[in-house]
Amino acid sequence: xxxxxxxxxxxxxxxxxxxxxxxxxxxxxxxxxxxxxxxxxxxxxxxxxxxxxxxxxxxxxxxxxxxxxxxxxxxxxxxxxxxxxxxxxxxxxxxxxxxxxxxxxxxxxxxxxxxxxxxxxxxxxxxxxxxxxxxxxxxxxxxxxxxxxxxxxxxxxxxxxxxxxxxxxxxxxx
Amino acid sequence: xxxxxxxxxxxxxxxxxxxxxxxxxxxxxxxxxxxxxxxxxxxxxxxxxxxxxxxxxxxxxxxxxxxxxxxxxxxxxxxxxxxxxxxxxxxxxxxxxxxxxxxxxxxxxxxxxxxxxxxxxxxxxxxxxxxxxxxxxxxxxxxxxxxxxxxxxxxxxxxxxxxxxxxxxxxxxxxxxxxxxxxxxxxxxxxxxxxxxxxxxxxxxxxxxxxxxxxxxxxxxxxxxxxxxxxxxxxxxxxxxxxxxxxxxxxxxxxxxxxxxxxxxxxxxxxxxxxxxxxxxxxxxxxxxxxxxxxxxxxxxxxxxxxxxxxxxxxxxxxxxxxxxxxxxxxxxxxxxxxxxxxxxxxxxxxxxxxxxxxxxxxxxxxxxxxxxxxxxxxxxxxxxxxxxxxxxxxxxxxxxxxxxxxxxxxxxxxxxxxxxxxxxxxxxxxxxxxxxxxxxxxxxxxxxxxxxx
Numbered sequence: 001x002x003x004x005x006x007x008x009x010x011x012x013x014x015x016x017x018x019x020x021x022x023x024x025x026x027x028x029x030x031x032x033x034x035x036x037x038x039x040x041x042x043x044x045x046x047x048x049x050x051x052x053x054x055x056x057x058x059x060x061x062x063x064x065x066x067x068x069x070x071x072x073x074x075x076x077x078x079x080x081x082x083x084x085x086x087x088x089x090x091x092x093x094x095x096x097x098x099x100x101x102x103x104x105x106x107x108x109x110x111x112x113x114x115x116x117x118x119x120x121x122x123x124x125x126x127x128x129x130x131x132x133x134x135x136x137x138x139x140x141x142x143x144x145x146x147x148x149x150x151x152x153x154x155x156x157x158x159x160x161x162x163x164x165x166x167x168x169x170x171x172x173x174x
Numbered sequence: 175x176x177x178x179x180x181x182x183x184x185x186x187x188x189x190x191x192x193x194x195x196x197x198x199x200x201x202x203x204x205x206x207x208x209x210x211x212x213x214x215x216x217x218x219x220x221x222x223x224x225x226x227x228x229x230x231x232x233x234x235x236x237x238x239x240x241x242x243x244x245x246x247x248x249x250x251x252x253x254x255x256x257x258x259x260x261x262x263x264x265x266x267x268x269x270x271x272x273x274x275x276x277x278x279x280x281x282x283x284x285x286x287x288x289x290x291x292x293x294x295x296x297x298x299x300x301x302x303x304x305x306x307x308x309x310x311x312x313x314x315x316x317x318x319x320x321x322x323x324x325x326x327x328x329x330x331x332x333x334x335x336x337x338x339x340x341x342x343x344x345x346x347x348x349x350x351x352x353x354x355x356x357x358x359x360x361x362x363x364x365x366x367x368x369x370x371x372x373x374x375x376x377x378x379x380x381x382x383x384x385x386x387x388x389x390x391x392x393x394x395x396x397x398x399x400x401x402x403x404x405x406x407x408x409x410x411x412x413x414x415x416x417x418x419x420x421x422x423x424x425x426x427x428x429x430x431x432x433x434x435x436x437x438x439x440x441x442x443x444x445x446x447x448x449x450x451x452x453x454x455x456x457x458x459x460x461x462x463x464x465x466x467x468x469x470x471x472x473x474x475x476x477x478x479x480x481x482x483x484x485x486x487x488x489x490x491x492x493x494x495x496x497x498x499x500x501x502x503x504x505x506x507x508x509x510x511x512x513x514x515x516x517x518x519x520x521x522x523x524x525x526x527x528x529x530x531x532x533x534x535x536x537x538x539x540x541x542x543x544x545x546x547x548x549x550x551x552x553x554x555x556x557x558x559x560x561x562x563x564x565x566x567x568x569x570x571x572x573x574x575x576x577x578x579x580x581x582x583x584x585x586x587x588x589x590x591x592x593x594x595x596x597x598x599x600x601x602x603x604x605x606x607x608x609x610x611x612x613x614x615x616x617x618x619x620x621x622x623x624x625x626x627x628x
Contacts, residue, residue: 036195036363037618038390051392057399075320075328087332097337097414101344104407108348108400112355115396119389121358121381125374132366134385135359135614137195174384 001174005031006143006152008159008167009131013039015163016139020045022158023141031144034134053118057111064106068099120174130172138165145169188282189620191463198464198620199363202611205459206364210606213458218606221598228592232303235585236312242585248578249568253586254308255418256560257593260443261301262342262415263436263556266408267444268294269349272356273404276397282472284615285464288360289455290448291353292608296600297447298346300593305338307589334417341414348407352400355393358383359614412440419563426506426567429494435487442480442526443556449473449549451601453542455610464611467540474539477552481530484559488527506567514579515566518558525555 010016013035023030024045033042042048072095076082081089116122134140141159143150156167193201210218235242245252268290275283306315318339320329329336362383365376383389416436419427449470456465495503510519529551532538539545570577604610 033387034385035387035390036385037359037614038394039387039618042387043391046387048388048391051395053392053395054399057403061403071320072331076331080326080328082330084330084332091332094332097334097410097417098331098340100410101337101340101407104348104403104410105344108351108403111396111399112351115392116381119386119392121383121389123378124382125377127365127373127377127380127382129362129366130384135363135366135383136199140385 002171003031003174004145004169004171006145006150006155006167006169007130008141008143008155008164009133010139010141010162010164011137012163013139016141017041017045019141019159019162019164022162028143028150028155031142034130034140034142036135036137036139039139051118053111053115056114057107060110061103061107063110064103065099067106068102069095072098128173130170186466186468187620188284188466188468189463189616190466193463193620195617198617199367199613201460201464202360202609202613203364203367205605206607206609207367214602214606218599218602221595221602224592224595225599226595228589228595231585231588231592232307235589236307240308240310242583244581244583244586246578246580248571248576249565249580251308251568252561252565252580253582253590254304256557256564257590258301258304258308259415259436259560259564260557261297261304261593261597262412263440263443263560264447265294265297265301265345265349265444266412266437266440267448268292268297269345269352269404269408270441270444271448272352273401273408276401277405281619282469284619285461285466285611286448286452286469287615288353288356288608288612289452289605289610291349291356292604292610293448293451293601294349294444295346295353296597296604297444298342298349299600300597302342302346303593303596305342334414334421337414338418341411345407345411348400348404352404355396355400356612356615357608359385359393360609360612363613364609409437412437419567424567424571425495425500425502426510426563426571429491431487431490431494435484435491438480438483438487439556439559442477442484443553445473445477445480446549446552446556449477449545450553453546453549455605459605459610461611464616467542470542470545471536471539474533474545474548477549478530478533481526481552485527488523502572506570509570510562510566513566513570515562515569518562519566522555522558522562525551526559529555 008019010019016033016035017039020030020033020042030046033039033046035042043050069092073090076091076095077089087094129135130142131138131140143155145152152169159167189198243252243254245254268287271283271290272287272294275287306312309315317323318329318336358380361376361380362385365373365380368376413433413436416432420429420432422428452465452473453470456462492507495507498504510516529548532544533548565580569580
């Protein structure tokens with residue numbers, strides 16, 4: 001999707017956090033922040049709800065467990081039971097190792113897939129980054145200009161006052 | 175931003191020199207952006223030659239048969255499975271550093287986890303060669319996977335050998351994807367510094383990463399989830415490998431101590447290999463400020479702890495063999511110590527139990543030459559541990575008329591050397607083309623124990 005954003009760029013994460021606190025107090029909705037590493041404390045300042053990925057992991061893992069146990073049971077007891085050393089056909093204890101591995105496999109891969117989907121991460125040939133310095137050492141606050149509720153001049157002044165090295169309006173594809 | 179720098183007296187800084195965020199990126203990525211050094215070329219070509227030799231030998235062995243090995247009816251497994259367990263064990267340190275230290279909130283893992291995880295993946299690849307080539311018909315190796323087939327037969331899910339297939343496959347794929355997830359922000363960093371073809375390639379693999387905090391939030395939770403999954407996974411994998419032996423009936427194998435014994439041993443040998451690799455890497459790549467002497471010390475302490483666990487396992491096994499009163503079990507352990515393979519047994523005990531004791535001294539832990547030598551000895555000792563367990567238990571079991579000796583053929587030795595070729599080829603490619611330190615993670619912790627006044 002295409003978005004028009006007002007971007008305030010900082011070189012210091014503390015200045016960015018301080019600015020966010022001011023914005024939070026003023027009731028301004030911040031669209032997102034772009035940082036080279038996860039800065040702590042931003043979840044509350046950006047009003048981000050806790051992700052539901054752990055639920056995905058649980059459901060996926062449980063599915064894996066069920067699939068693995070059911071499959072092993074069907075193979076060993078129903079479809080083609082083979083007498084190996086007198087061991088019982090339906091040996092739950094023996095089925096546990098494979099069931100555990102499949103649980104972890106399903107849990108891991110499905111959660112990662114959900115993460116990619118949710119964060120719109122997929123192989124892209126042409127990536128024009130918002131600013132190339134973000135992944136290196138710049139911290140950016142992004143305000144969404146779509147409804148026109150953001151006073152661009154006031155925000156630019158505020159960013160500059162708090163130590164932003166530049167403020168820009170940019171159209172980005174996300 | 176600069177001002178008086180205050181360093182904590184209680185905690186060691188995780189990065190020993192004052193670096194800015196940009197300098198961290200530069201330190202790690204410049205090696206990828208400049209042509210490789212002569213030393214890299216020499217190391218890489220050497221490893222590649224050894225790998226090509228290994229491929230040649232394995233091709234010869236697969237075409238000619240298992241008869242090219244020194245195995246016989248009595249000793250049906252020796253170097254093949256020893257090397258398999260050796261490589262899988264080495265792989266475990268990487269996951270431990272990545273996953274378990276993350277769960278324990280140990281910030282010092284950030285400069286070593288990338289290389290350690292890479293080491294895991296390459297070690298598991300080396301390990302995976304052995305189950306395939308030790309089969310009578312390796313070209314039918316795909317038969318170990320349960321798929322509907324015209325033979326109308328399924329697999330025996332009650333066999334630890336099959337549990338191994340699932341365990342190793344899952345371990346490899348989950349480790350690889352965990353490593354890749356960790357790489358994404360750093361690949362984005364390289365992308366943003368590049369132009370042209372390099373930018374296109376890194377765009378593809380960094381999946382359009384923007385550094386958005388909403389994504390970082392999910393990313394951090396994802397890493398915790400993966401760490402939480404990988405931790406029991408790594409314990410289960412070596413447990414299942416140990417079951418290859420523990421579920422058998424022969425004395426010296428049929429012991430309930432095997433799962434924790436093997437897991438502790440894997441951590442021990444894995445960390446020894448991490449130490450060997452990191453001591454070289456930090457020097458060659460100028461990472462001494464990131465992989466600090468404190469990291470080396472911490473790893474030495476882990477080595478000491480797991481070494482003593484392994485020593486405890488040796489004594490427990492021996493004690494239980496005596497306490498059980500079982501004449502066969504008792505004989506196996508006496509035979510290990512004074513029989514024809516006693517030389518292997520005593521190398522194992524010396525390298526694994528006695529030599530690591532010098533790591534009690536802080537001065538020794540900070541002496542990199544000694545630590546490097548100790549790590550090599552531990553690697554050797556742990557190889558011998560697997561050799562002693564497998565070969566000595568097989569060569570003299572219940573029936574004396576079946577007793578035999580084993581010695582490796584040139585094919586087995588060359589295959590093992592070739593596996594090191596595979597490992598090091600991949601490792602040198604890794605440090606050439608990918609960031610060997612987790613840049614974004616180091617940036618997030620590097621100001622720990624350091625306070626800058628604004």
